[in-house]
Every structure is written in structure tokens, then in C-alpha cells.
Amino acid sequence: MAVWQQFRLLLWKNYIQQKRQILVTLVEIALPLLFSAILIVLRQKVSFINHPNATHYGSFGLSGLPFPLCFQELQLAYVPANASVVRQITEDVQQSLRGCISTVRGFETEEQFEEFVKTDPESGKILAAIVFEHQFTHDDEPLPLQVSYNLRFTYSPRNAPTREKSELNPNNDLDWHTLRLFPLIQLPGPREQLEKLSIGIALIGDSKVVMLDEPTSGMDPSARRATWDLLQGEKRGRTILLTTHFMDEADLLGDRIAIMASGELQCCGSPLFLKNKYGAGYHMVIVKDAFCNVSEISRVVHMYVPDATLESNAGAELSYILPKESTSRFELLFAELEMNRDELGIASYGASVTTMEEVFLRVGKLVDSSLDIQAIQLPALQYQHERRSHDWTMDDSSSIMTDTTDFTDSGTMISEDGSNIKFNTGARLYMQQFYAMFLKRALYSWRNWKVMVAQFLVPLVFTVLALVVARTLPGSQITPLLRLALKHYGPTHVPVAVDVDAGSLATALAEIYAAQLPSQNAIAATNITDLSEYVLYNAEMEGGAFNEHCVVGAAFRSRSRKNTEVIGYFNNQGYHTPATALMLVDNALYKLLAGPDASIQTGNYPMPRNMSETAQSQLSEGQTGFAIAINLMYGMASLASTFALLLVSERSVKSKHVQQVSGVYLSNFWFSALLWDLINFLLPCLLMLVVFRVFSVEAFVAENHLVDVLLLLLLYGWAVIPFMYLLSFLFSTAATAYTRLTIFNILSGTATFLAVTIMTIPELKLEDMSHLLDKIFLVFPNYCLGMSFSQFYQNYEIITFCTSSKLAEFICKSYNITYQVNYFSMDEPGVGRFLVAMSLQGVVFIALVFLVELRCVHTLLNLCRRRKKVLLLAEEALQPEDRDVAEERKRVMDCQPVVESMVDSPLILQELCKVYSGGQSLLAVDRLSLAVGKGECFGLLGFNGAGKTTTFKMLTGDESITSGDAFIDGYSILRDVKKVQQRIGYCPQFDAVLDHMTGRETLSMYARLRGIPEKYVTACVENVLRSLLLEPHADKLVRSYSGGNKRKLSAGMALIGGPPVIFLDEPSTGMDPVARRLLWDAITRTRESGKAIIITSHSMEECEALCTRLAVMVNGQFKCLGSPQHLKSKFGSGYTLLAKVRVETELEEMDLQLFKDFIESTFPGSLLKDEHHGMVHYHLTDKALTWAQVFGVLETAKEKYSIEDYCVSQISLEQVFLSFAQFQHCAEACRK
Incomplete structure (x- = not known):
């Protein structure tokens, strides 16, 4: 990119940022009311470039730019074109960007502009478009006081054969919604929006090397897949370096994968190479029924796959490792298991191929032999199948899990031996928290x-x-003697005037006067007859400089033979010039009388102050x-x-x-x-x-x-x-x-x-x-x-x-x-009055601090707005609900009185609602009803902007509730928010940790806040550190932690002390697979101790591993609710097929198409859900298919269609989640 072009783009960025910063400054110095009044008065009278919004911008002219800056003529577009005020704004911008913008082009609608960008070759000259979102009814309509607009830059992707120009906008690659400059409320999901924007910026232009650091962290599955599409399309001709903690992302996008540990490269290769080298093959998991014959099952498995090994036999499931080399025998094995299912006591079974996550874990084991791979490799499968076996044996109409076991108050997170620890309360707790x-x-x-x-x-x-x-400067009563001398004024000229008819005495005095001047750093100006005329002439010619070098002077003339007159002249701009002029004349007379060596020294010594003057100075x-x-x-x-x-x-x-x-x-x-x-x-x-x-x-x-x-x-x-x-x-x-x-x-x-x-x-x-x-x-x-x-x-x-x-x-x-x-x-x-004032100030300011903390004013404002919001809710009809959601609502509303229901359900939501006020009210959470039981982990799923984080904020007291109520451990969030907060643990979406503390100090602080007795604090903290693999970093400052370690610490802060209800908002974001499984283990132990856990996550694997029930949230409402298996059975059917076909040559690309035709003909009704660079994802909808049939068909087609790898599994929870994507409107549409 040329230097001038870079400079122009940076200038445009600063132009926008300059405007925004002024707004922030004005708001922070509390001038919004004054500005609004000025804006209303001047709205029709001032050029609108200074007032393009309800927020004032100072004028920011760019007329001083050098003309060669814009070496090519660009265009500026604007929408809509039917408003004169919009035309005026864009013309002013064109005038400010002198020489850079040659043409301003208007479009009636945004769709018209997008069509122009995609089809017209002239669109290559458009630098940006300003899209105003106000609907103008006539040409002369002024810009409203509250207005928002999008600034949309355009760019040319490197690999876009079907279009010469594209945009980074909601309808294209990244599904990125430009954030308004001045939103009335904060748009949901800012983290995801910023991630998408960062990816787009990295890909703009012809960069040969693009580095992306966890680009999809925090994105929901739908946005993550859209990002994968973009990266696949932009990969040709580039080298993309990508770091990620999502192993499926690495498997899909990576041509080569490198795994690092302890700062060193441990292995590198293609996904298939790594799986073959470090993978164990297939994992076959069998869910047992009550009459399961494990020995007979093992005999059958070894009969068809002799090299199979029993991986685990725990709880309700068996797990076998089947070598990848034996895939040709899988059809016979699965057929045998299907035929003798009842005799063997098999409730269900499934198989999955080695994943990149297993490869990651095994490489970690090679680096650190202290890692117990068996302990952390299978908890996901174990927890999933425990949930499945539980779901299959319970009645479908009731999916709530209750636990009648009597748990201790502390739970396993505090005491490994399960001893009952009594927490501090009352004065002891108060002092411990203070400490x-x-x-x-x-x-x-x-x-x-x-x-x-x-x-x-x-x-x-x-x-x-x-x-x-004060000590250096002289005081008013200590004034030293000042010796007067002409040289104090620097080099000077002294005019000496002698009359033409002056006598000998006058002439002699003039000569003696002039002779003493060199010793005073002065030069005598002689041959002057009229001194006044000399001064006036030179002052006019030299101006102010004359005053600087002409300080004193003298004139000598004879009045008569006996009378000689000497006149001393002084410049009144010097304080001591009168005395200095007199001193020079006196010295001339003295030298005439006493000889050339005689002289007079003159000094100025002020009179000391008398009592009266001293008294007056005391006041002034x-x-x-x-x-x-x-x-x-x-x-x-x-x-x-x-x-x-x-x-x-x-x-x-x-x-x-x-x-x-x-x-x-x-x-x-x-x-x-x-x-x-x-x-x-x-x-x-x-x-x-x-x-x-x-x-x-x-x-x-x-x-x-x-x-x-x-x-x-x-x-x-x-x-x-x-x-x-x-x-x-x-x-x-x-x-x-x-x-x-x-x-x-x-x-x-x-x-x-x-x-x-x-x-x-x-x-x-x-x-x-x-x-x-x-x-x-x-x-x-x-x-x-x-x-x-x-x-x-x-x-x-x-x-x-x-x-x-x-x-x-x-x-x-x-x-x-x-x-x-x-x-x-x-x-x-x-x-005294100042002491009293400061004493009262401390009391008053502390009282005001507590007034702000208790949000008294905010509460009053909410009460005033509550009626309007409730009316909005009345107008918003509740959308048709799923049967499970409706039954949950009925069950919650029947919990009367609520306190009695708390015996089994420490968390109850009753018609919980949140409406954000603004120009357009936003219904963020819409009448949620839910009861979460003891020992239950409830998953709250949803796309960004669905209302998950807002729900968490209401339940933790960070946001006010518009209507409805929530009860935690018997206390209302509306009436007893402090007691509620003392009974919950909270891991927010972003790391709420203090950089100046270590991990150990942070956990110790939260342990004391919970009231854990001092003698148990150390053991409790060590337990959490060990559980989350934070021991090596325990004594490091948090500011040095990686993002994953900060998330571990945030999760540990929520789990420590085992509160009755725990909220985890995306707890494993940014964690590597090992840390993620350790966190799951800690969460599971906490749940098993009888705690209620509510978790939000974008990882469907995490939800299946941890959640006993979950709900998908769309537009602030529950769209489905139940156990993971229940939702998969209800909203999904059949199998998921993932196959990777070699497509390195044109012939192999033909094989890919033939393979797709083969699948669609062999499995009627199959749906192609996704396709990425040789990886095809099919949904096999036929419920009559068996594992043996599917594996048999795929083994037959493996060589024929160049299949590198394939995986067959039951429909995933992610597919169920993505099926609700069409119902989730974007935040912008919600505001409109």
C-alpha cells in the first residue's frame, strides 16, 4: 500500500475518532443539558457539518492538507439521497477532504447502494458510504435530534471471482453489524462484533501473511461457521497463521497443525497425519441396562476386533478402543451387537473416531507425564452418557432432576473428606471480610x-x-543596600550636549563628564548642541530600542561669565535613573574640584518600616x-x-x-x-x-x-x-x-x-x-x-x-x-469553620457514596419508567411456546408459596423480564419462568444478543428487573438483593480479576468473603488451584496470566466456598482442552455436592458434558427446554456423517461430487448441511438406519471415492442449536 494511501486512511480514522472523543469529554463534564438547549436553538441556523447528530462535534477542518496527498480521485456515497440535509453534510465532508473526494454520489436506498457496489465497475472509486437510518418523508425535513448512521468502508477481497467489490457489512462474509456511533443502549454481543471486525481488518487488501489469534473465541456456533467460510474463501494465495483452542476448528481449517508445549514445538503435520500417529482409533461407548453381561460383550468385541481394548467400565457405560486398522470389521461387529442387543443387555451404543482434541491431550501427556490423561480424557464421554442413561430411564414428561442426598454445607470444593465445615457468620464474618x-x-x-x-x-x-x-526571596523588612551605577543597565549611549557659546568651565565639566562614562560601560555621544532635539530625533528613528540604550544624559551651558548651568537628564523607565543621572553630574563636579582620582559612590537604602506600616502589611x-x-x-x-x-x-x-x-x-x-x-x-x-x-x-x-x-x-x-x-x-x-x-x-x-x-x-x-x-x-x-x-x-x-x-x-x-x-x-x-466544614464533608460524602451504591435514584427512575415498560410488555404478545417450556412455566407458577418450593429448587424465575429504555425500547428478556433444582446443572444457550448475559446480570443484581421476580435460596432478588448475593457464585463473561494480586491471594480473598474459617482457607484455595491446574501460576501476578488462566481463576472465584447457586457465563472460553476438562471435573464435583449451577456456553460439547437440562434462548425467550438427549431426540433424528475427501486435483474434485451423489442416492432424504474444502457434513434423516448399515456402506465406498477419513455419530446438540438460528433477529432489527 502506498504511503500516501496509508496516510489518507489513517487520517480518516483520526477524523472519526476526533469527533467521538469530544462527545465523551462533554458527557463526562456533565454538559448534556446545556448542549441540548444550544442544539435546539441553532439546529436550523448553523451549518450542519458541526451538528450532524444529537451530539455536538467541534468543527474539524482538513483544508490544510497538501494537494498531492490524494493521488487518485475517490468518491463518497450517501444514503438516502432524497434529503437536502444529508446532501449538505456529505458536500461539507467533500469540501473538508480537499482533493481526496472528487464526487459525492447519492442512493435512494441501502439496497440500491449494495447493488451498485457489487455490479458497477465505477464502485472501485468509492472510499466509504455514510448511511443515515432515519426515514425522511420530504426533501426539506431537518435531521432529527436523535439520529444514528453507519459508516461503511468497502474493500476488495483477493479471491472474489464473482464480484469485483465487496463490503464488510451484515449481508456479506462476516455478518458484521456496524456499531452505531452513539447507540441509545449498548448493543448485545460487543465482543463477537469486535472479533468479526478484527478479522475483516486483517483480511483487507493483499496481505500475503495473516495472523489470527483465537479469532472465533466468544462467537456462537453460527458465527463461528460463517467465519470458517470466510477464512476458507480467503486462504488461496495467502499464508494464514491461526491459534485456537477449538480442536474442531483446527481440524477443519488447518492444512498443517503444530502443537506447542512449554514454549517448544512438539509436533507438526496434517490433521490426518497427527490422528494416525497419536490417535487411538475409534471409541465405542456402550450404555448398559440393568442385566448387562460385560464379559459376554467383551468376548463378542474381541471376536470381531481382536486388538480392541477395554478403555473403561464405570457406571452405566462401557468404553472400548477399536483400532483404526480394523474398520473393515466394524460392519460385522455392529451387526452382531444389533442382533443380540437384548441378550447382551445393551441399552444403546455409539462410536466416534479419534478427534484432534485427543491428539492434543496425548501430546500433552508426552510432554508432562504428571498429567493423568485417563482422568481428563474421558470425563466428557462419561458425563454425557451418564446424562443419557439417566434421560432414557426417566419419564419424558419430567426432565427435572432432584437429589435427596443430604449434602454438607461445604461440599467437595472445600473439604475433600466431606466434613461439615461451619462458615463464619455475624461479627466474625464481618471482621473477616474487613480483613x-x-x-x-x-x-x-x-x-x-x-x-x-x-x-x-x-x-x-x-x-x-x-x-x-519563600526563604530565598527577600522579605518586606530586609531590603539590602543598592549601589547605583550606570553599568547596571548594560551598554548605553549617553548624550552630552554643550552650547556653542559655552564658556571654558562648561566645556571642562562636559569633558570630565564624558571621561567617566567608559568605566560605566557607556559611550558618550558628543558634538550635540540641543539635547532635546537629539532625543526626539533618535527616538523617532530607532523606536523602542532607543529607550533601552539611552538611560541618562547631560547638558552644559553658560548663562553668563560667572554662571554655568548643568542639567542632568534621565529616562523615567528605570526606577533609579534620576539618582544615577545626579550621581554622574556630582562626580564630574567633584573630579573638577578634587582631581581625576576623586569619586562619589551613591547607594539606595530604604527607610525601615515604622510600626504603622508594618501593621498594615499584616493585612495585605x-x-x-x-x-x-x-x-x-x-x-x-x-x-x-x-x-x-x-x-x-x-x-x-x-x-x-x-x-x-x-x-x-x-x-x-x-x-x-x-x-x-x-x-x-x-x-x-x-x-x-x-x-x-x-x-x-x-x-x-x-x-x-x-x-x-x-x-x-x-x-x-x-x-x-x-x-x-x-x-x-x-x-x-x-x-x-x-x-x-x-x-x-x-x-x-x-x-x-x-x-x-x-x-x-x-x-x-x-x-x-x-x-x-x-x-x-x-x-x-x-x-x-x-x-x-x-x-x-x-x-x-x-x-x-x-x-x-x-x-x-x-x-x-x-x-x-x-x-x-x-x-x-x-x-x-x-x-475553626474550615475544620467543621471538612468534618461534615467526610460524613456527607460517605453518605452520598452509599446512596449511589444503593442506587436509590436509579431505583426511583425505574419505578417511574416501570409503568411504561409494563405497557410495552402488555403490547408484546407472548410468542407460541414449546410444550416443555409451557409446562415449565406452569410448574413454576404453581410453586406457591415460593419459600416451600425452595427445598428442592434453590433458583426460581417467575416471569422474569427486562426492557431497556431509549429512543426505541428493547425487550431483552421476555417473561422467563424456570426452576433449577439441587444437584442440577442448567445450560442457558443462545446466540449473541439472545439475552443470556442480561439474565445473569439481573440474577446477580447488576441490572434492574423490569417485571417478574427471581428467588434464590428462598430470597427475592427484588426485596433481598444483598442476601441473594451472599448465596451465589458468579463467573462473568469477561475476566473480573485484579492485576495486582496473585492467583492464590485472589482465591484467598474470595474464600474470606464467603466466610470460610481461616484455618480452612489455605486448604480450600489449594484444592481449587489443584482442580483447575493453576498451581504452577498460583504465586504469579494475575497481570502475567494468559487469557485461559484468567478464565480458570474467574471460574475458581465462583466455585470457591460452594455457594448454593453458581452462575458461570462462558467459563471455559480461551482454555485449552486439558484445562477445560479439569474445569468440567471441578464443576461436576460441585454439582454432585448438591449445588445448582447455571451455565452459558458456546461449546455444545461442554453443555453435553455438564448439563442435566438446558434451554435454547432466542430473542429473550426459551424456545426449547429439556435434557440434551431429550432435545436431540425431539428436534433431531438420524445420524451425522462427516467425511473428508481428497480434493487436491481436478479429478479428485470430481470424486467429491460423485461421493455426494452416492450418499444422496444410498441414503434417501440425506441433507447436505455443510461443505468445507473437501469436508462434507450430511444429516442422515432415516431413523431406520443402523450403525452396521452406515459403516458397511462407507467402508465399501472408502477406496472408490478417495475418502481420507469419516466419522458417524448421532445428531449433535450443535445441530439442534443451529436449527433455531433463523428465529434470532439481530440487535439492530430489535431496536427498530
């Missing part, structure tokens, strides 16, 4: 030592600077106290801002919410932070006292005033720290919070302090205004700090002077100069 929160703050300060050093040094540096300046001066106050406010402004850093970080990563969900009391969270910050604040305060002592600041060290000063500083800390806590709610990033809070503290301190101080000057006659502002500014801690230090110092100076003598006391009374013997007096210049 955990206090330790968290201490670790933050210790690990972020740079912040801690800044907290100490910045106030000290400013204070020392103030004292050094006080430089040292003023300087200390100003600099101290600057230092404290930076120090105070650091107290908001951790709070903003915790809230932005949702760590604070997880701590609240884990049971922490709000008072513990805030008072522990306050205590630590006060201790942290005390240290720089003590150092400042040392500085005052070292510099002997008498006002602060005499008469035990150090204690008074310490009290002032501590009360300031008591006021400003809660103030920073309150303001921290306005920010979402720590860096922004620190910068802007520092600026705010400086302005609220120095600006107010200077305003009041200046207004107290008597000559301004603004004393009344200063007293009024003084009372108003008492709400700012920084103002109180500055004024208290300034007046404390001034009061000391006045006391020192007025008590120095009887005369001084009399003068103080005469000038009405007052002072306070009690420095803490409420009257001026006492500082």
Missing part, C-alpha cells in the same frame, strides 16, 4: 510502588519548593503563608486523585460486582478502603511535618502547633478521600480518572482560593462578595485546606506582631487588626 478488603488495598499499594512513591513525594516536593522560594501581605498554601494544594491535588485509581479499575473490570456477589458488605468494602487510605495519607502528612521542622517554619512548629497542623491535614484527608470515592463513579478508566480528578482538585482549590484572596484586597471593594464566596466554597475540601493553612499562618504573624510591644498592640487596635488566640476559633482569622 480481606483491607489486605486487598494494602497489596495494591505495595505492588504499585510507583503510585505510592508519588503519593509521598509530590506533596513534599511542592511544599519544599514553596519554602525554598503574608507571602510565605500564601506560597505554602498554594503549593500544598497542588501537591495534595495529585495525592488525593490516586485514591480513586483502584476503585475505578475494580468497577471497570467488574471485580467490584463479583466481590459484592460473593457476599461482601458495602460497609466493609468502603470503610476498609477508607481506613487504608487514611493510613496511607498519614505518612506524607508526617513527612510534611518533618519538612516544616527542618525549615523552622515558626507558624507551624512553635507552641506545639505541629499537632494542630497534623489535625488540619488529617481532617482534609477525612474529607477529600470520600470525595474522590464519590467522583470515581463518573469514570470508567483509571488513567482518565487520575488526570481529570487532579485537574478538578487543582481548580477547586487554587482557583477558589485565589478568587477569595484577591477579593479581600480593600482597594477592590469586594469584601462582601469574598465573604459570600467563602461560605459557598466551603463545600470543596481543597479550598478548606488552602484557606486554613493561609489563615493559620497569617493569624500567627498577626499575633507575633501585635503582642510584640504596647505600641504594636495600640496600632493593631487603631487599624482594626484582629487575631484569634484560639487558632481553631470560628471567627476570622481562625480556622
Whole structure:
């Protein structure tokens, strides 16, 4: 890409970002109301390029660009073309991008624009399109106040033979919806949208090497498959390096796969090569019935496949490994098992080929022999078939699993031996939580030592600077002698004028006067007769420069023979020029009388102030106290801002919410932070006292005033720290919070302090205004700090002077100069009112913090909006429900009273609803009803934007509930949210971990928040670390963790302590297969201990392995509900066939088509579901087919159609999930 083209694209990006940043700034400084009023007034009168939306942009002109920047003429498109205001906006953009945009082209509809892009060769010149989403009814209709538009760039894919131009838009490759610049609410699924955008950006252009790091992480199955299609289409002519934790993705996309472990490459090869080298063959799993004869089954298996080995015989299933070399015998084996199914006691059986996941696990075993592959390789199959055997033996009409076993309160996650551990409650729990929160703050300060050093040094540096300046500058009563000399003014010219008829005395004086000038770094300008004329002429010719080098002068003339006149001239821009001019004349006279060596030295020594002047200066001066106050406010402004850093970080990563969900009391969270910050604040305060002592600041060290000063500083800390806590709610990033809070503290301190101080000057006659502002500014801690230090110092100076003598006391009374013997007096210049103000500020700000935390205002607003939202729900008719969903709703509504039903169901949802307000209301969750029993793992599936995360947020108290209710362990989420949060564990979608803590410290903190006794905390944490394979990283800082390890830690935070209800939002995203299975094992043990687990996941394998029941969520509603096997039986039938055919040559491509024809003719009704680069995916719908028939047909066709590999399995849960894709509308349509 040419340099100029890159520069143009980056310029366009900055053009958009500049506009957005101004919006963020304005919103954060709380000016939306003012701006809306201005926008309404100026809407019709100002050029709309400055106001293209309900949000104000500053003008951003690009007219200064060099013309050669745009070496080719491009076009800008816009939709719709029937609005004059839209035309005006795009024309203004064209004018701003001088030379880059040659033409502005309008289209009536978006479809018209897309058709132009795909078919017209001229579309190659279009750089971007601005698509406004408002429907304009007539040409002159103005742009509405609330408007959104999409900015759509176009690009040319390398391999697009059927089209010359494509777009990154919802209807093409990535199904990517351009996020609106200013959405009224946050669109669902932002993580997936950003992933798709990142992939699109990586593929744009002709890049020969493309690197994608886990590109499909967080995507639902439908979006993942669409991404696979795109990568397959863009693969030719490129080298694509892709990392992934999805082994099926690696198998499908990878021409070669490399597996790394411990930083080294362990193996590399094609998927087929790796499977043959590391694979075990086929896994045949047999589900046993009550009269199963295991020995007879083993005999039959070995009769047909002698090399088969018994893999496991656990619970209700048998597992055999069948070598891949024996596939020709599978038909006979399966036929024998089908014929003697009842005699052998086989409930069902199935087979699966070696997967890439098994290869991964086996390679891991070769690297780390401590890994128990048998323990982690088969839990998925084991759990799946336990669920299947359970589902097949229970009545279809009831899919709820209950457990009557009496479990301990702690569960296996706390005590391996199952002993009953009594959790801390009451005061003991309160103190334990306080200790955990206090330790968290201490670790933050210790690990972020740079912040801690800044907290100490910045106030000290400013204070020392103030004292050094105050000591260096001369005081008002210590003025040294100033020796006058012309050379102090630098090189100068001195005009010396002598009259034409001057006598000998005048001439002699002029010569002596001129002779002394060289020693004064001056040059005499002689031959002048009229000095005034000389000065006027040269001043006019030289201008201001003349004043700089002409400072003094002299004129000599004779009035008579006995009378000679000498006139000294001076420039009045110098304070001491009159005396200097007189000194030069006097020296000339003295030298004439006493000889050339005689001279006169002249000095300026001001008269000392008398008592009256000193008394007046006590009111108008006080430089040292003023300087200390100003600099101290600057230092404290930076120090105070650091107290908001951790709070903003915790809230932005949702760590604070997880701590609240884990049971922490709000008072513990805030008072522990306050205590630590006060201790942290005390240290720089003590150092400042040392500085005052070292510099002997008498006002602060005499008469035990150090204690008074310490009290002032501590009360300031008591006021400003809660103030920073309150303001921290306005920010979402720590860096922004620190910068802007520092600026705010400086302005609220120095600006107010200077305003009041200046207004107290008597000559301004603004004393009344200063007293009024003084009372108003008492709400700012920084103002109180500055004024208290300034007046404390001034009061000391006045006391020192007025008590120095009887005369001084009399003068103080005469000038009405007052002072306070009690420095803490409420009257001026006492500082008592500032102390009281800061004391009250701390209490008020803490109360406001708790008011914000309890969301009182938010709750009131929700109550006001509730009626409107309920009316919206009444208008939205409930869509037809599946029979299982309707029965669940009826069962839940019949749970009256709810408390009694909690014996078996710790989680009940009753008509749970969420509506987001905005320009267009969004119904995110639509009347969910559900009961989850003890010992049950319920899976919540759905596409991105279906409402899963919103449901979790409501159940954890992070979002308000529009209507309905939810009960957790007998407590209502509406009325007892705190008690609910103490009974749940929560693993959010994104990692809510603190970077400054280690994994062990994090889990220990959450164990204490749960109330686990201290003597069990270590064992509990070690158990979780061991279960999730985090022991090697336990003592590393979380900031060094990989994404997968952070997910492990987040899951461990939810599982620790075994709460009755556990919410896991995509817990295994980003984990490798080994870690994922270890997590499954931990979740399963927790479930078996009697806990209710609700999990969302995009991994269907994970859902089959863990979930006893699950539901698919579409548009905020349940579309199906039941056990995995129940859903597969109800919504899917037959078998899934995956076959990979060699397609490296044109002849083999013909074989692929012949194979597809063969399958469709041999298995009537077969549906081709997917095709990727030789990999075909068929759904065999015939329910009468047996395993033996299918394997027999495929073995016969294997050589004929160049089949590399094939796999036959029952219809997968993923296929059931994808069948609901057509019902899921995108978030954009939902908002419309």
C-alpha cells in the first residue's frame, strides 16, 4: 500500500475518532443539558457539518492538507439521497477532504447502494458510504435530534471471482453489524462484533501473511461457521497463521497443525497425519441396562476386533478402543451387537473416531507425564452418557432432576473428606471480610510502588519548593543596600550636549563628564548642541530600542561669565535613573574640584518600616503563608486523585460486582478502603511535618502547633478521600480518572482560593462578595485546606506582631487588626469553620457514596419508567411456546408459596423480564419462568444478543428487573438483593480479576468473603488451584496470566466456598482442552455436592458434558427446554456423517461430487448441511438406519471415492442449536 494511501486512511480514522472523543469529554463534564438547549436553538441556523447528530462535534477542518496527498480521485456515497440535509453534510465532508473526494454520489436506498457496489465497475472509486437510518418523508425535513448512521468502508477481497467489490457489512462474509456511533443502549454481543471486525481488518487488501489469534473465541456456533467460510474463501494465495483452542476448528481449517508445549514445538503435520500417529482409533461407548453381561460383550468385541481394548467400565457405560486398522470389521461387529442387543443387555451404543482434541491431550501427556490423561480424557464421554442413561430411564414428561442426598454445607470444593465445615457468620464474618478488603488495598499499594512513591513525594516536593522560594526571596523588612551605577543597565549611549557659546568651565565639566562614562560601560555621544532635539530625533528613528540604550544624559551651558548651568537628564523607565543621572553630574563636579582620582559612590537604602506600616502589611501581605498554601494544594491535588485509581479499575473490570456477589458488605468494602487510605495519607502528612521542622517554619512548629497542623491535614484527608470515592463513579478508566480528578482538585482549590484572596484586597471593594464566596466554597475540601493553612499562618504573624510591644498592640487596635488566640476559633482569622466544614464533608460524602451504591435514584427512575415498560410488555404478545417450556412455566407458577418450593429448587424465575429504555425500547428478556433444582446443572444457550448475559446480570443484581421476580435460596432478588448475593457464585463473561494480586491471594480473598474459617482457607484455595491446574501460576501476578488462566481463576472465584447457586457465563472460553476438562471435573464435583449451577456456553460439547437440562434462548425467550438427549431426540433424528475427501486435483474434485451423489442416492432424504474444502457434513434423516448399515456402506465406498477419513455419530446438540438460528433477529432489527 502506498504511503500516501496509508496516510489518507489513517487520517480518516483520526477524523472519526476526533469527533467521538469530544462527545465523551462533554458527557463526562456533565454538559448534556446545556448542549441540548444550544442544539435546539441553532439546529436550523448553523451549518450542519458541526451538528450532524444529537451530539455536538467541534468543527474539524482538513483544508490544510497538501494537494498531492490524494493521488487518485475517490468518491463518497450517501444514503438516502432524497434529503437536502444529508446532501449538505456529505458536500461539507467533500469540501473538508480537499482533493481526496472528487464526487459525492447519492442512493435512494441501502439496497440500491449494495447493488451498485457489487455490479458497477465505477464502485472501485468509492472510499466509504455514510448511511443515515432515519426515514425522511420530504426533501426539506431537518435531521432529527436523535439520529444514528453507519459508516461503511468497502474493500476488495483477493479471491472474489464473482464480484469485483465487496463490503464488510451484515449481508456479506462476516455478518458484521456496524456499531452505531452513539447507540441509545449498548448493543448485545460487543465482543463477537469486535472479533468479526478484527478479522475483516486483517483480511483487507493483499496481505500475503495473516495472523489470527483465537479469532472465533466468544462467537456462537453460527458465527463461528460463517467465519470458517470466510477464512476458507480467503486462504488461496495467502499464508494464514491461526491459534485456537477449538480442536474442531483446527481440524477443519488447518492444512498443517503444530502443537506447542512449554514454549517448544512438539509436533507438526496434517490433521490426518497427527490422528494416525497419536490417535487411538475409534471409541465405542456402550450404555448398559440393568442385566448387562460385560464379559459376554467383551468376548463378542474381541471376536470381531481382536486388538480392541477395554478403555473403561464405570457406571452405566462401557468404553472400548477399536483400532483404526480394523474398520473393515466394524460392519460385522455392529451387526452382531444389533442382533443380540437384548441378550447382551445393551441399552444403546455409539462410536466416534479419534478427534484432534485427543491428539492434543496425548501430546500433552508426552510432554508432562504428571498429567493423568485417563482422568481428563474421558470425563466428557462419561458425563454425557451418564446424562443419557439417566434421560432414557426417566419419564419424558419430567426432565427435572432432584437429589435427596443430604449434602454438607461445604461440599467437595472445600473439604475433600466431606466434613461439615461451619462458615463464619455475624461479627466474625464481618471482621473477616474487613480483613480481606483491607489486605486487598494494602497489596495494591505495595505492588504499585510507583503510585505510592508519588503519593509521598509530590506533596513534599511542592511544599519544599514553596519554602525554598519563600526563604530565598527577600522579605518586606530586609531590603539590602543598592549601589547605583550606570553599568547596571548594560551598554548605553549617553548624550552630552554643550552650547556653542559655552564658556571654558562648561566645556571642562562636559569633558570630565564624558571621561567617566567608559568605566560605566557607556559611550558618550558628543558634538550635540540641543539635547532635546537629539532625543526626539533618535527616538523617532530607532523606536523602542532607543529607550533601552539611552538611560541618562547631560547638558552644559553658560548663562553668563560667572554662571554655568548643568542639567542632568534621565529616562523615567528605570526606577533609579534620576539618582544615577545626579550621581554622574556630582562626580564630574567633584573630579573638577578634587582631581581625576576623586569619586562619589551613591547607594539606595530604604527607610525601615515604622510600626504603622508594618501593621498594615499584616493585612495585605503574608507571602510565605500564601506560597505554602498554594503549593500544598497542588501537591495534595495529585495525592488525593490516586485514591480513586483502584476503585475505578475494580468497577471497570467488574471485580467490584463479583466481590459484592460473593457476599461482601458495602460497609466493609468502603470503610476498609477508607481506613487504608487514611493510613496511607498519614505518612506524607508526617513527612510534611518533618519538612516544616527542618525549615523552622515558626507558624507551624512553635507552641506545639505541629499537632494542630497534623489535625488540619488529617481532617482534609477525612474529607477529600470520600470525595474522590464519590467522583470515581463518573469514570470508567483509571488513567482518565487520575488526570481529570487532579485537574478538578487543582481548580477547586487554587482557583477558589485565589478568587477569595484577591477579593479581600480593600482597594477592590469586594469584601462582601469574598465573604459570600467563602461560605459557598466551603463545600470543596481543597479550598478548606488552602484557606486554613493561609489563615493559620497569617493569624500567627498577626499575633507575633501585635503582642510584640504596647505600641504594636495600640496600632493593631487603631487599624482594626484582629487575631484569634484560639487558632481553631470560628471567627476570622481562625480556622475553626474550615475544620467543621471538612468534618461534615467526610460524613456527607460517605453518605452520598452509599446512596449511589444503593442506587436509590436509579431505583426511583425505574419505578417511574416501570409503568411504561409494563405497557410495552402488555403490547408484546407472548410468542407460541414449546410444550416443555409451557409446562415449565406452569410448574413454576404453581410453586406457591415460593419459600416451600425452595427445598428442592434453590433458583426460581417467575416471569422474569427486562426492557431497556431509549429512543426505541428493547425487550431483552421476555417473561422467563424456570426452576433449577439441587444437584442440577442448567445450560442457558443462545446466540449473541439472545439475552443470556442480561439474565445473569439481573440474577446477580447488576441490572434492574423490569417485571417478574427471581428467588434464590428462598430470597427475592427484588426485596433481598444483598442476601441473594451472599448465596451465589458468579463467573462473568469477561475476566473480573485484579492485576495486582496473585492467583492464590485472589482465591484467598474470595474464600474470606464467603466466610470460610481461616484455618480452612489455605486448604480450600489449594484444592481449587489443584482442580483447575493453576498451581504452577498460583504465586504469579494475575497481570502475567494468559487469557485461559484468567478464565480458570474467574471460574475458581465462583466455585470457591460452594455457594448454593453458581452462575458461570462462558467459563471455559480461551482454555485449552486439558484445562477445560479439569474445569468440567471441578464443576461436576460441585454439582454432585448438591449445588445448582447455571451455565452459558458456546461449546455444545461442554453443555453435553455438564448439563442435566438446558434451554435454547432466542430473542429473550426459551424456545426449547429439556435434557440434551431429550432435545436431540425431539428436534433431531438420524445420524451425522462427516467425511473428508481428497480434493487436491481436478479429478479428485470430481470424486467429491460423485461421493455426494452416492450418499444422496444410498441414503434417501440425506441433507447436505455443510461443505468445507473437501469436508462434507450430511444429516442422515432415516431413523431406520443402523450403525452396521452406515459403516458397511462407507467402508465399501472408502477406496472408490478417495475418502481420507469419516466419522458417524448421532445428531449433535450443535445441530439442534443451529436449527433455531433463523428465529434470532439481530440487535439492530430489535431496536427498530
